[in-house]
Amino acid sequence: xxxxxxxxLTEFSHGGGCGCxxxxxVLTELLATTPVRGLPAALLVGTETADDAAxxxxxxxxxxxxxxxxxxxxxxxxxxxxxxAATNAISDIYAMGAKPIFALALVGMPIEKxxxxxxxxxxxxxxxxxxxxxxxxxxxxxxxxSSRSTA
Numbered sequence: 001x002x003x004x005x006x007x008x009l010t011e012f013s014h015g016g017g018c019g020c021x022x023x024x025x026v027l028t029e030l031l032a033t034t035p036v037r038g039l040p041a042a043l044l045v046g047t048e049t050a051d052d053a054a055x056x057x058x059x060x061x062x063x064x065x066x067x068x069x070x071x072x073x074x075x076x077x078x079x080x081x082x083x084x085a086a087t088n089a090i091s092d093i094y095a096m097g098a099k100p101i102f103a104l105a106l107v108g109m110p111i112e113k114x115x116x117x118x119x120x121x122x123x124x125x126x127x128x129x130x131x132x133x134x135x136x137x138x139x140x141x142x143x144x145x146s147s148r149s150t151a
Contacts, residue, residue, distance in 0.1 A: 007076070007078070007114065007115070007118050008076045009073035009075065009076050009077075009078060009081055009118075010073050010074065010075070010076055024050040027047075027050070028047075028050070031047055040056075042056055042057040042058075043055075043056055043057075044056065044057050044063060045096075051096065052067055052069070052092040052095065052096075053065050053066060053067035053092050053093065053095075053096045053098075054066050054067070055096065063098075065093055065096045065098035067089065067092040067093060067096075068089075068104070068106055069085070069088060069089035069092060069106075070106065070108070071084070071085040071088050071089065078118045078119075078121035078122045078125065079121045079122070079124060079125035079128075080125060081122055081125060082121065082122040082123060082124060082125025082126035082127070082128070082129075083125040083126065083128055083129050084125075085122075085125075085126060086103070086105075086125070086126035086127075086128075086129040086130060087129050089103070090103065090129065090130075103130045105123060105126055105127075107119065107122075107123065109122075
């Protein structure tokens with residue numbers, strides 16, 4: 001019986017972590033050609049500031065801070081990668097001066113190249129960060145990516 005092949009998650013990264021994001025200037029150029037229609041007055045922070053989160057005013061004393069993040073592997077251990085990616089995403093909420101109250105897992109993986117068990121370990125690592133009281137509620141959505149891995 002052959003030993004299972006060791007998966008190196010960093011092989012699926014074309015850059016390091018957040019370094020794979022579209023540059024703010026390029027994003028501004030892309031959004032400039034998209035017609036923006038009727039932004040609500042309650043949107044306090046949108047794309048104009050290049051922040052990592054949007055802020056929507058709910059009432060005179062509360063606002064909702066929302067963010068999404070794609071983070072490519074910077075380590076090979078799936079559990080550790082999940083923890084790092086989740087911590088990085090949650091830090092965007094703290095950077096906006098807010099407290100995380102829930103988290104969404106956006107998962108895009110080349111499922112033809114990564115065993116489901118490896119993806120499960122990534123999610124498990126991310127969930128370990130989200131089980132802290134500040135962000136216990138969570139949901140997940142997923143997509144398949146045929147070339148590069150993002151999570």
